[in-house]
Amino acid sequence: MGTVSNVLNRPDQVSEQTRARVQAAIEILGYVRSESARQLRAGRSRMLGLLVTDTGNPFFAALARGTEEAAVRAGLGVMVCNSAESPSAEQAYLSLFAEQRMRGVLLAPVDSHGAPWHVLSRQNIPCVVVDRAVGEDEVCSVAADDVLGGLLAGRHLLKAGHRRIAYVRGPEQLRQVRDRRDGLLRAVREAGMSADTVVDVPVHRHDVRSGRDAGHRLIGLSPRPSAVFCANDLLALGIMQTVFDAGVRVPDDLAVIGYDDIEFAEACLIPLTSVRHPAAEIGRLAAELLLKELDPAPEGHRHESIVLQPELVVRRSTVPRA
Amino acid sequence: MGTVSNVLNRPDQVSEQTRARVQAAIEILGYVRSESARQLRAGRSRMLGLLVTDTGNPFFAALARGTEEAAVRAGLGVMVCNSAESPSAEQAYLSLFAEQRMRGVLLAPVDSHGAPWHVLSRQNIPCVVVDRAVGEDEVCSVAADDVLGGLLAGRHLLKAGHRRIAYVRGPEQLRQVRDRRDGLLRAVREAGMSADTVVDVPVHRHDVRSGRDAGHRLIGLSPRPSAVFCANDLLALGIMQTVFDAGVRVPDDLAVIGYDDIEFAEACLIPLTSVRHPAAEIGRLAAELLLKELDPAPEGHRHESIVLQPELVVRRSTVPRA
DNA sequence: CGCCGTTGATGAATCGTTTCATAAATAAGA
DNA sequence: TCTTATTTATGAAACGATTCATCAACGGCG
Missing domain, CATH: 1.10.1200 (Non-ribosomal Peptide Synthetase Peptidyl Carrier Protein; Chain A)
Structure with missing residues (x-):
């Protein structure tokens, strides 16, 4: 009626x-x-989809919070899904989003190849890539400058006199892994030092367990680096734990610097120096970009790429007590 | 066609x-x-709703993972929402779930009063309460035995010779807060000691920041307790950090025991002794209970309350080195 | 008294899928 | 060849909210 x-x-x-x-x-x-009847009539849902690579990572939890806040303000709901770094799961969830006729989608792609959001374009569902920089041709994106982040970390360690720095990182397919290293290497060059100042320590995943592995390997290295830069805070936590256990003092024997500045970086016993990656803000800005793309002029839209500046947060894990 | x-x-x-x-x-x-057209026809959606009080807490992240796993196996999606401990947000999300005609809902209620799931019953949407024990009259539930958890923690500390134990906890409305204390007090009675062995330290929220507050208050107490039992791991992390900072040694000067056994309890520099609260399993079992209630005999269903046993995980924060 | 303009109520059509009854085509048997 | 049985295709109805065109009611005014 x-x-x-x-x-x-x-x-x-x-x-x-x-x-x-x-x-x-x-x-x-x-x-x-009935929401489904409304949706059917309207032709589109009142939800945003958010697809990240690891819901367990506090970084993405924070990002999701930022997104949700902005979405709720606009009267939209958010459905958060976990691709668990699997390209096939990613594709499955994007198809799901397409079937749900999501109003828009925020995507942290699993790898930097291909354009996984094509499933969405066919349904005219706008997509914003989060936490990964992409060209402005196809989609909007919000990311942070990871090269700068690496540079900040590198300068900080070099200024403190470290001359042998381990770089602990997950799979190289991730652009962030490459960018952060590039930043570190640039800092090394700036300081007029050779590239082999940096010791590469690859691990499988960006989690605490892998950090513990890396910790054991670090202890065995000789000469042992005096500092370690981790591509992510979870790795740093694992490393600190392992080396602390082995009697290596942080920061005196080994300075540790992480990346992301998750809540637990500050909550750690020896608070972790980290490069603050503004998770909630990325989530919020991405949602706002999406809303802008949705709202008024569907045509006159130019894709934007926002790049945020990371910020070094110095804590005790790199600063010996006076 | x-x-x-x-x-x-x-x-x-x-x-x-x-x-x-x-x-x-x-x-x-x-x-x-179009999923909405399917839903409209079917009269119900192909999703489960999961409403928790804090998506940022790794405990609920783990619970969500367990739920999702079970749901995906059954071909259903999960929408995770955050009531942020606000009763009004909880009610809003439950209404949303009702409008979406969710296939079923998993709910961690904000408080133990009332029956917030009534909005759902009217639409015949089954609801399973997670992580809170409720009677079997109205809904199924999956929880852990928090009294037992408190008991285990208490016995562990008393056996180690502690005679003055702080109990750091959030709002008393939470049944868990009360139950865990009851367990602790039972352990105290068992040991033939008086109830004022336990020092109550209330804080506002179950997060790291509140833990730091509690830490400062603990340091000021005199006589200072030799052990502290926290209603949640985040509190314990905050406390450890603060007291470590103030030169109090853990566990020698102060033994610390947490609750939940989140990932970061183990990842901590001084790994945290904790009562393992089987988050993922609660999520999984709750989803399975929900699926069972949905599937075959809509009528002959009796509500069940599953109570899981917590388990003490002893780590270094309560065991001085030999 | 009748005409018109305004406001508020009504009913039909629509969205896209599924289901069920029916129709058509094909195969088998007498 | 004709009937019966079986498989496969077709068409219409339904789900429930929204929209839009139409219609009724009412008050003002000539």
Whole structure:
């Protein structure tokens, strides 16, 4: 019935009397309107999809919070999904998003090859890439300058006098892994030192367990680096734990610097120096970019790439006590 | 067209030839079926709703993973939402779930009063309460035995000779906060000691920041307790950091025991003794209970309450080095 | 008294999928 | 060849909210 719809969506265009009558009926019958019917009629849902590579990582949890905040402000819901770094899971979730006719999608792609968002374009679902820089040709994106982050970390360590620095990192396919190293190497060049100042320590995943592996390998290295730069805080936590256990003092024997500045970096026993990667802000800005792309002029839209500046947060893991 | 539907849902009931023809058309047109139309027809969605009180807490992240796993196995999606411990947000999300005609809902209620799931019952949406024990009258539930958890923690500390134990905890409305204390007090009675062995230290929230507050207050206490039992690991992390900073040695000067056994308890510099609260398993079992309630006999269903046993995980934060 | 303008209520059509009843085509048996 | 049985294809109805065109009611004014 059309009147009911008016009562719910345009209460001012309906007379006081009928409005009351309809409201009463709604109460009595326990009526709850069907979102799927609304969606079907509208042709699109009232949700944003957010697909990240690891929901367990506090970094993405923070990003999701930022997104959600912005979305709720715009009256939209968010569905957060986990591709678990699997390209096939990523594709499956994007298809799901397409079937749900999501209003828009925020995507942290698993790898930097291909354009996984093509499934979405066919349905005219706009997509914003988060936490990865991509060209402005196809989609908007919000990322942080990882080269700068690496540079900041490198300068900090070099200024403190370190001359042998380990770089602990996950799979090289991740652009971030490469960019952060590039930044570190640039700092090394700036300081007029040779590239073999940096010791590469690859691990499989960006998690604490891999950090512990790396820790054991670090202890065995000779000469042992005096500092380690980790591509992610979880790695740094694992490393600190292992080396602390082996009696290596942080920061005196080994300075440790992480990346992302997750909550637990600050909460750590020896608070971790880290490069602050503004997770919540990335999430928020990406959602806002998406909303802008949705809202008024569907045509006159130019894709944007926002790049945020990371920030060095110095804590005790790199600063010996006075 | 009915045939298309058959090709997609019952491909064996359609001839080889037409199937191929339809598939080809689907390819060419880039057809993606509309989930909202399916839902409308079916009268219910193919999703489970999961509403927790803090998506940032790794405990709930783990719980969500368990739920998701079980749901995906059953061909259902999961939408995770965050009530942020606000009863009004909780009610809003439950209404949202009702409008979406969720297949079922997993709920970690904000407080133990009332029955927030009533909005769902009216739509015949089954609800399973997670991580809180409730009677079996209205809904199923999966929780852990928090009294036992407190008991285990208490016995462990008392056996180690502690005679003055702080209990750091968030709002008392949470049943868990009460239960864990009850367990602790039972251990104290068992040991034939008086109830004022336990020093109550209330804080506002179950997070690291509140833990730091508690840490400062602990240091100021006199006589200072020799051990502290925290209602949650995040509190314990905050406490350890603060007291470590102040030169109090853990575990020698102060033994610390947490609750939940989140990933970061083990990853901590001084690994944290904790009561393992089986998050992923709670999530998984709750989802399975929900699926069972959904599946075959809608009527002959009796609500169940599963109570899991927590487990003490002893690490260095309570065991002085030999 | 009748005409017109305004406001508010009504009903039909629509979105895309599924289901079910029916129709057509094919195969088998008499 | 004709009937019956079986497989496969077709068409219409339904789900529930929204929209839009139409219609009724009412007050003002000539």
